[in-house]
Amino acid sequence: MTECVLGVDLGTSSVKVSAVTRSGEIIAQEGMDFPLRQPQPGYAEQDPNDWVNATTVAIVRLILKDKLKPEQIKGVSYSGQMHGLVLLDKDNNILRPAMLWNDTRSTKQREEIMAKMGHRFIEITHNKPLEGFTLPKLLWVKENQPDIFAKATTMLLPKDYLRFRMTGKLVMDYSDATGTVMLDVEKQQWSKEILDAFDIPETICPPLVRSIDNTGHITKWYSEYSGLSTDTVTFGGGADNACGAVGAGIDSPTKVLSSIGTSGVILKYEPQKETNYEGVLQYEDHAIPDAFYSMGVTLAAGFSLSWFKRTFAADEDFTEVVESAAESTVGANGLLFAPYIVGERAPYADADIRGSFIGIDGIHKRHDFVRAVLEGIIFSFRDIMDKYEEKGSQFDTVVSIGGGAKSPLWQQIQANIFNVKVVSLKNEQGPGLGAAMLAAVGMGWYKDISECTKVFVQFKDVFLPEPENVSKYQKLHDIYQKIYPSTKEITHDLVGYRREEQSAKSDG
Ligand SMILES: Nc1ncnc2c1ncn2[C@@H]1O[C@H](COP(=O)(O)OP(=O)(O)O)[C@@H](O)[C@H]1O
Numbered sequence: 001m002t003e004c005v006l007g008v009d010l011g012t013s014s015v016k017v018s019a020v021t022r023s024g025e026i027i028a029q030e031g032m033d034f035p036l037r038q039p040q041p042g043y044a045e046q047d048p049n050d051w052v053n054a055t056t057v058a059i060v061r062l063i064l065k066d067k068l069k070p071e072q073i074k075g076v077s078y079s080g081q082m083h084g085l086v087l088l089d090k091d092n093n094i095l096r097p098a099m100l101w102n103d104t105r106s107t108k109q110r111e112e113i114m115a116k117m118g119h120r121f122i123e124i125t126h127n128k129p130l131e132g133f134t135l136p137k138l139l140w141v142k143e144n145q146p147d148i149f150a151k152a153t154t155m156l157l158p159k160d161y162l163r164f165r166m167t168g169k170l171v172m173d174y175s176d177a178t179g180t181v182m183l184d185v186e187k188q189q190w191s192k193e194i195l196d197a198f199d200i201p202e203t204i205c206p207p208l209v210r211s212i213d214n215t216g217h218i219t220k221w222y223s224e225y226s227g228l229s230t231d232t233v234t235f236g237g238g239a240d241n242a243c244g245a246v247g248a249g250i251d252s253p254t255k256v257l258s259s260i261g262t263s264g265v266i267l268k269y270e271p272q273k274e275t276n277y278e279g280v281l282q283y284e285d286h287a288i289p290d291a292f293y294s295m296g297v298t299l300a301a302g303f304s305l306s307w308f309k310r311t312f313a314a315d316e317d318f319t320e321v322v323e324s325a326a327e328s329t330v331g332a333n334g335l336l337f338a339p340y341i342v343g344e345r346a347p348y349a350d351a352d353i354r355g356s357f358i359g360i361d362g363i364h365k366r367h368d369f370v371r372a373v374l375e376g377i378i379f380s381f382r383d384i385m386d387k388y389e390e391k392g393s394q395f396d397t398v399v400s401i402g403g404g405a406k407s408p409l410w411q412q413i414q415a416n417i418f419n420v421k422v423v424s425l426k427n428e429q430g431p432g433l434g435a436a437m438l439a440a441v442g443m444g445w446y447k448d449i450s451e452c453t454k455v456f457v458q459f460k461d462v463f464l465p466e467p468e469n470v471s472k473y474q475k476l477h478d479i480y481q482k483i484y485p486s487t488k489e490i491t492h493d494l495v496g497y498r499r500e501e502q503s504a505k506s507d508g
């Protein structure tokens with residue numbers, strides 16, 4: 001009987017559970033989608049019970065359909081969508097739907113935090129208090145739903161709620177805790193100064209654990225519910241981008257991670273906690289003990305493509321729609337797309353910017369629009385790369401992960417826009433594999449993550465920059481960069497118009 005661990009990748013569109021052996025082979029994989037609710041402009045919510053149910057369905061399928069034996073599954077660890085606020089009452093019941101990382105309703109609270117703490121906030125957290133992060137969401141609840149805030153005794157992040165339902169333990173790992181912007185990065189503890197400034201009881205913050213720490217056995221109840229054994233041990237796990245970086249072998253500052261999930265991420269390994277990008281880029285604790293990473297986030301990367309597909313090609317095969325972009329040209333026959341369809345985080349922290357197609361011409365066909373979407377997302381990544389290059393970073397390899405890494409065409413577009421070699425992974429499950437690696441190290445199967453990386457992480461395809469297309473994309477990126485300043489005022493006005501319409505409707 002081959003021993004394995006489960007890597008649970010709790011994303012925004014779905015959960016994927018991978019069973020991985022000691023030698024890093026994925027022997028089975030199951031997953032399930034769950035819905036995202038956007039009841040008002042800027043809102044993005046999910047029901048935490050959906051995460052638990054979908055994960056359980058995936059585990060049950062691993063046991064019944066893929067014939068994994070419960071006693072074969074030695075450990076479980078988690079990769080979780082970051083920043084989402086889950087509030088529990090004194091009996092650990094959920095108090096309201098989770099407010100997700102792409103929920104941007106808390107602009108007022110973000111401004112209040114900066115007005116009260118100014119640069120000191122960035123000194124403590126190495127981040128700005130952007131809408132996507134957990135603290136502004138918590139303050140939104142405090143101001144707008146005071147009854148709920150008064151009842152809240154525990155704040156968790158998505159994967160930590162899932163762990164709670166599997167083990168009964170209320171804990172959070174450091175890599176996800178930095179994403180709350182309530183952690184003092186240099187002291188590595190909850191910041192009393194921030195909590196006191198906003199009258200947040202310290203007791204709401206759960207105990208902190210490392211990503212490879214044991215976080216308890218599966219409870220009897222969850223064992224009966226899922227079929228897992230109570231002998232199975234869980235481990236801390238990490239933020240999905242930290243786990244993605246582990247699963248993609250991002251272990252030196254010259255390799256950069258490009259992740260196209262619902263969000264998009266350009267991520268760099270940082271060996272020192274003292275580095276501070278002044279909040280222009282995010283700075284987070286890594287899932288690798290005592291290491292860090294920085295990143296810039298495009299809020300709607302895969303989400304822009306999924307939106308396009310859902311809206312204009314609902315009944316067609318996803319891969320065929322994506323690959324139809326090959327019928328267009330570099331620069332989509334003169335059509336550009338800016339992926340700001342739910343606002344943006346990096347390099348423009350602007351909750352009210354919205355997306356655009358620019359240059360629509362009577363000659364354009366649908367495949368030009370698909371191509372423009374693929375290219376526009378990577379131009380947004382290029383903007384983040386520019387921020388790193390301004391600071392002197394030089395990259396020799398981009399490792400491509402996430403749902404977007406299914407498309408070779410999109411990876412070639414990345415190589416040409418970044419002008420850097422792009423590699424894909426043999427095991428495409430970056431965050432899920434990273435979570436499994438944390439469990440493998442936690443189990444003691446490997447001395448540390450570096451030893452585990454040598455066995456688990458293998459690259460597959462290589463996409464080299466094509467000089468002629470690189471120079472075309474440089475010209476196009478110069479044009480793309482004019483879109484944000486040129487459309488800011490117009491799209492802000494349109495968001496304002498929608499808000500007025502919505503409030504008139506709810507008043508009437
Ligand atoms: N065949 C495909 N080719 C390219 N991109 C795809 C394909 N299928 C799905 N995607 C993209 O992958 C994204 C989901 O990636 P995933 O890493 O699973 O996200 P998450 O972890 O946020 O749930 C979707 O938003 C979609 O745009």
Ligand SMILES: O=C(CO)[C@@H](O)[C@H](O)COP(=O)(O)O
Nearest residue numbers: 011012081082101261262263
């Ligand atoms: O907000 C961030 C990172 O700061 C997002 O990257 C979330 O962590 C969601 O990730 P995906 O569902 O797109 O993987």
